[in-house]
Amino acid sequence: MNRGTRSGKPSEARTRLLGTATKIFYAEGIHSVGVDRIIEEAQVTRATLYRHFTGKEELVLAYLDQADQGIRAQITGALSPDASPEDDVRAAARAIADGIRSPGFRGCAFLNAVAEYPDPDHPVHRTVLAHRQWFLETVTGLLGRAGLEPADAAGRHFVMLRDGAMAAGCLFDPELVCETFLSGVESLLTTGAPVPRG
Amino acid sequence: MNRGTRSGKPSEARTRLLGTATKIFYAEGIHSVGVDRIIEEAQVTRATLYRHFTGKEELVLAYLDQADQGIRAQITGALSPDASPEDDVRAAARAIADGIRSPGFRGCAFLNAVAEYPDPDHPVHRTVLAHRQWFLETVTGLLGRAGLEPADAAGRHFVMLRDGAMAAGCLFDPELVCETFLSGVESLLTTGAPVPRG
DNA sequence: TGTGAGGGAGAACGTTCGGTCTCCTTTGAT
DNA sequence: ATCAAAGGAGACCGAACGTTCTCCCTCACA
16 A cells, blocks of 8 residues: 555655656756755655655656656647647647746756656656657657658657757757757758758 | 886787777766776776776776767868769768768767866867867868858858767667767858858 | 555674884894 | 885775654644
């Protein structure tokens, strides 16, 4: 009986715990922050952490789960049933750019996490792969609806641009990174997906 | 008198140490491997490590320095004085793709490292920024010589593609990632750098 | 009116961390 | 021949790690 509350409510301490973990893990990395740091900042005792999570790893997975939900909401929230498929793609790209521009941006939570968990069998690594799979499929569907041919190549190209933008966004001038990213997406929409051998 | 040998020779133990550190840090990350692991695999005693390096951090910096030299050699080695500027760009891109395809590829050593060292003031973080600065300038120069206008935008676009490819290369099918990357570079060479607002 | 879950407080666990230390042997240059 | 550096072997340090534990208090619900 370790997760959640008997009555199903989220438990305020647990919420505080996960929120603090999310903030710190994203800002400072995972391996370099101990549970002491998290329980202190969340104003929660050690025992409370282990009453809601089996250990640090489950907390990390919950963190990534929260990040995943946030990104899904960000993307699907940017889409509009009235907009053209092309404008939906633009809206998604703008949402990504807005994230990069926002203060406290520290790159892609999943790319950062997977850098610390290289083992392909590790639950954290698998979670990252699952998220990326969803993202690739979502974007490919979007681009396919926009008439891009072949949609797979267009989707991979979009994801590559996004990965590059997310990686560089906290290492270069975010404004320039966003400009480069949005230009790349626009070029993808207008001149189509680059394909091998002309 | 902590680094190198009095006579200037590289000291075999030090070489073994740095080589082992490079292999392990790249394959498994930095924070998650202790010095015990490294001295054991390098078949070196604890005292020997601290005779050649002031601590783990200096070993990490030496690791990144080695990676930096490797990448510089890889890029400059791909260029040819007889080739056209465009073909030099293609050669550099091919060299990057070959790295992604090669067994044991685990992403960009610098992007992986900076994910573990978010603090902009940290020496490791600064080393990553310096390497990326060199890379951006080198690539921009290459693309400028190839006639791309504006060269800055083209360089940023190339770097974005590379970052995306390096990030995804160990998370998706490397063959597809390379295809996407090389197509993107080719499109950059033929249709020019995407610029904002058409 | 209990009865149990949620939570706080904090001691304690064993392990690992990065780093320092002493002592001894080998080796190469002066 | 000598003397210092390089290296091996291993004890040792304090701190931090993730984790488990006991004890007590509070509060909602049955």
